[in-house]
Amino acid sequence: MKTLFRAAALAGLMATAALPATTALAQTAPAADTMFRATTFNLSAYGETRVAPDMATINLGVMTEAPTAAAAMRANAQKMTAVMSALGKAGIAAKDIQTSNLNLSAQYQYAENQPPKLTGYQVSNQVTVRVLDLARLGPAVDAVVASGANQVNGIAFGLDDPSAAENAAREDAVKALAAKADLYARATGYRVSRLVSLSEGGGYTPAPPMPMMAMAKRESFDAGTPVAGGQLSVRIDVTGLYELSR
Structure with a gap:
């Protein structure tokens, strides 16, 4: 008899201990159900x-x-030194000039049924220049071409600090x-209750350089190089x- 009473008491105690978890589950269920029954709009704009x-x-x-690699490098160094000097005189700071390409390559002449014939060497030295005063851009191009530059490969306009525009x-x-949210709400018979989340994409991206031209003659720049930023x-x-x- 005592054994039966103890078993019944233990079963009752286990049922009582399980009651709070069941009650807690019952309390959270309506909140979850309410969340899933909410009407939302997911919209985009720019x-x-x-x-x-x-x-x-x-x-x-x-x-x-x-004819030789050494001579090609020497000639290039002399002209490039003059170009760098011209950029400085045009008001371009040294920190805004960066070497972007330096290449030495052998040049060959090809003929049918003949092995390639070495004709000399070619050196290309290019710099990327950052111009913070656009009024200096045209005169700077003229100055470097006058000093020996024979390649102008591309130009890109940008913003030094894009935060205000963004x-x-x-x-x-x-x-x-x-x-847009107000419009959709009115059209469907609702009103906007709150903004739940907001995410952003896009932003300022510097434009890639636009090709200009390779230049070998100074005469075409006598009138000055016009540059428009748009x-x-x-x-x-x-x-x-x-x-x-509602």
Whole structure:
């Protein structure tokens, strides 16, 4: 009899201990159910601002040829030294000049049924120049060509500090997103309750250099080289999750 009583008591104790977990599960279930029954919109929008560039990068250099590799390197070094000096005189700081390519290659003459014949060596030395004052860009190009540069390969315009343009685009993007959410809510008979999440994409990306031309004659620059920066487009994309209510 005592054994039966103890078994019954133990069963009752186990049932009582399990009760809080069951109660807790019952309390959390309605919250989860409410979350899944919420009506939401997941929308995207973008903001865009156009600004004038305040800087440019330009790739230029010197190509030389000579019968020997040493002579080609020597000739190139002399001309490139003059180009660097011209850039400095044009107001370009040394920190804004970076060597981007230095190449020495053998040159061959090819004829049918004949082995290649070595004709000499070619050296190409190119630098990427960052110009923070666009008014100096045209005169700087003229100066380096006059000093011996015979390659100008590409130019790209950009922003030294894009944060102001990006922030303006962000504000436009958020306004467009909110307006779209209100429109969808009205069209479906709801109202926007709250913004649950917001994510961003896009932003300022420097444009790749645009090809210009290889130049070998100074005469074509006597009138000065005109350079137009135009405008840059800075775009920010946003995505937002909105919760709605009746």
